[in-house]
Amino acid sequence: MPFMLVKFNLQKRVKLAQGLWMLYWLSVIMGILLFGLGIFFKVELRKRSEVMDNNESHLVPNLLVLVGLLACGLNAFGGKVCHDSLDPSKFIKWKSMLKAYLLLSCGFNALLLAVSLLCFIMQFSVYLILAEGLRNGIRFYKDTDTPGRCFMKRTLDMTQIEFRCCGNNNFRDWFEVQWISNRYLDMSNDVVKDRLLSNVEGKYLMDSVPFSCCNPASPRPCIQHHLTNNSAHYDYDHRSEQLNIWTQGCREALFSYYSGIMSSIGIFILLIIILESVDMAGLKYLITSLETMTDPEVQDCESEGFLLEKGVKETFADLLTKIKTLGRSNQVEGGDTPEANT
Amino acid sequence: MVLLKMKFTQQRRVRLAQGLWLMSWFAVMCGAFVFCLGIYLKTELLRRDEVMENTEIHVVPNILMMVGLASIGTNWVATRVCQDSLDASRFPRWKVLLMAWFAAAVLLCCLLLAVVVLSYALQGRLEESLKVGLRNGIRFYKDTDVPGRCFQKETIDHLQMEFRCCGNNNFKDWFEVQWVSNRYLDFTSKDVKDRIRSNVDGRYLLDGVPFSCCNPASPRPCLQYHLTDNSAHYNYDYQSEELNLYNRGCRQALTDYYMDLMNSTGPGVLSVILIQMSVLFSLRYLQTAVEGAMALENPEGESEGYLLEKGVKETFKDVKAKVLDVLKFAQVDPAAAEPSPGNEEKTADTTTEKAATPTPAS
Numbered sequence: 001m002p003f004m005l006v007k008f009n010l011q012k013r014v015k016l017a018q019g020l021w022m023l024y025w026l027s028v029i030m031g032i033l034l035f036g037l038g039i040f041f042k043v044e045l046r047k048r049s050e051v052m053d054n055n056e057s058h059l060v061p062n063l064l065v066l067v068g069l070l071a072c073g074l075n076a077f078g079g080k081v082c083h084d085s086l087d088p089s090k091f092i093k094w095k096s097m098l099k100a101y102l103l104l105s106c107g108f109n110a111l112l113l114a115v116s117l118l119c120f121i122m123q124f125s126v127y128l129i130l131a132e133g134l135r136n137g138i139r140f141y142k143d144t145d146t147p148g149r150c151f152m153k154r155t156l157d158m159t160q161i162e163f164r165c166c167g168n169n170n171f172r173d174w175f176e177v178q179w180i181s182n183r184y185l186d187m188s189n190d191v192v193k194d195r196l197l198s199n200v201e202g203k204y205l206m207d208s209v210p211f212s213c214c215n216p217a218s219p220r221p222c223i224q225h226h227l228t229n230n231s232a233h234y235d236y237d238h239r240s241e242q243l244n245i246w247t248q249g250c251r252e253a254l255f256s257y258y259s260g261i262m263s264s265i266g267i268f269i270l271l272i273i274i275l276e277s278v279d280m281a282g283l284k285y286l287i288t289s290l291e292t293m294t295d296p297e298v299q300d301c302e303s304e305g306f307l308l309e310k311g312v313k314e315t316f317a318d319l320l321t322k323i324k325t326l327g328r329s330n331q332v333e334g335g336d337t338p339e340a341n342t
Numbered sequence: 343m344v345l346l347k348m349k350f351t352q353q354r355r356v357r358l359a360q361g362l363w364l365m366s367w368f369a370v371m372c373g374a375f376v377f378c379l380g381i382y383l384k385t386e387l388l389r390r391d392e393v394m395e396n397t398e399i400h401v402v403p404n405i406l407m408m409v410g411l412a413s414i415g416t417n418w419v420a421t422r423v424c425q426d427s428l429d430a431s432r433f434p435r436w437k438v439l440l441m442a443w444f445a446a447a448v449l450l451c452c453l454l455l456a457v458v459v460l461s462y463a464l465q466g467r468l469e470e471s472l473k474v475g476l477r478n479g480i481r482f483y484k485d486t487d488v489p490g491r492c493f494q495k496e497t498i499d500h501l502q503m504e505f506r507c508c509g510n511n512n513f514k515d516w517f518e519v520q521w522v523s524n525r526y527l528d529f530t531s532k533d534v535k536d537r538i539r540s541n542v543d544g545r546y547l548l549d550g551v552p553f554s555c556c557n558p559a560s561p562r563p564c565l566q567y568h569l570t571d572n573s574a575h576y577n578y579d580y581q582s583e584e585l586n587l588y589n590r591g592c593r594q595a596l597t598d599y600y601m602d603l604m605n606s607t608g609p610g611v612l613s614v615i616l617i618q619m620s621v622l623f624s625l626r627y628l629q630t631a632v633e634g635a636m637a638l639e640n641p642e643g644e645s646e647g648y649l650l651e652k653g654v655k656e657t658f659k660d661v662k663a664k665v666l667d668v669l670k671f672a673q674v675d676p677a678a679a680e681p682s683p684g685n686e687e688k689t690a691d692t693t694t695e696k697a698a699t700p701t702p703a704s
Contacts, residue, residue: 144562184562235526
């Protein structure tokens, strides 16, 4: 009992072929979009690789680029097959390859599903990398004279301005780090000497933040220094002051940005999987409707199209027996040879 | 003497019609491009509306948008004409419209040229507008509690950070203005009282700038206050410090940005003008060739296409004469009205004369 049988006359076959051709070209465009998205994601990761400690994993964007190209190729081939399908002379040369093509499409769909899952799972690794990278970034903020780290200050300042965030978890991360280089500290000054002596490691720690933490929406000119000292500023209460500096931590801000990108790409891939499945179903109908034509030369005849030759359970059972016989054929030879030896 | 005559066989006419149809659709897309360009320019100008005093520069994107829409319509008409051109029954109805079409196409090209010229000519006005707008912005920076000005601070801060500039001409503009609101000044402090008394207007002026002037590329954490006092900061020389704040003034930065934008659209607009002119000339050739062919005994034979029936000078004289005729037609009526009462008098005289003369006869 064929699965999902549909009767086709010439007009329906022609419409199916034309509709399927357009659908395949739509899938090619989706493949190009996926390729573009992969490139975009790669560029975004590169742009901020400094705050990710330069060891971010480019697995997902590379896979996206590869899968996008594969999708273009496969769907272009499908479109070509549809274009030739109504001309029996041209269709003959594709006929033998079609079963392999359908299997390849199935495999490709599975690959797309795996990539989509990766997009969601790799967000955890991005989170951890960001935490580590930002912590190091804040530590190396002052090292504008150390080769390899001279642009960390600029990168971190631009990141804090762009993403409207301050510090790793929040602005207090800046209180625990010396972010002013010793080159700009007057070591003969008493205040400086007191601060350096006040902690074990001899670091110049202050309750201040860099200017890039300032919030432009504050009605008051930005207060950067002596943040926890209410008496240092007129009419200032550090517990109730909300608008002065950014309250969000950069890890959260950057993570929500990247997870947004990755989730959207994952959902887009799921849509592509649905489109590909529709393509495959349409192609199967087209192939079977052309095969079941009583007389291939006479175009204007009725034929049947189906998705599976037998029902779902029977096809599944057939598949299992095929796999078993494949496995058993290896064993049979092994059983034979010992007998032959004895 | 016919201007730029060309011979057209039937095949050439067909090819011309097909080629012109494609080119007209391309010109429609160019018109859409010009429209989108106008919209983009207008949104960019509107985004910085708060630091501009007048909207004179908006004439450039307005004209671009109008011309874009008009060009889409005109070139769509051209595609319809091309489609009908090879059908002798449908072509004559376009005859009257084509004259108006040519005038419209020439007008569009002139307007596009005017846009290119204006975008250079209005640079001075843009700078003036920005100068006044930025001066006001800096003056009202502290008024975050005054309705209508509460977002001035945020606007100026975002502007300085985005365009990497400070102040109107340079950062010293901030020294001349009180940019810290009185709400945040401790009037019991000696320092504050000294500063307020140190100038005539009683303003709290300092040699400091807002945080948005800070340059992230500086190797040193940003110095915002006591900028002219070398001893206030360790290892600091006010005259030689270059990277601490942004050196550019915001007026210069914004003017450069908008001039770059308009200059980069210049080549695009010029190529749209070229395309429109070529559509114009090709349509004129098609019109004259098809009309010539329709007048022949054998419509499929050879015909001539030309740009102008007579030479340039003669066509100009003809057009002038026509225009004067139309103008005179408006004048002729009152001139004709005057002689008629004169004529009535004359006829009255002649009737009286005639009445006078028969009496001796009788």
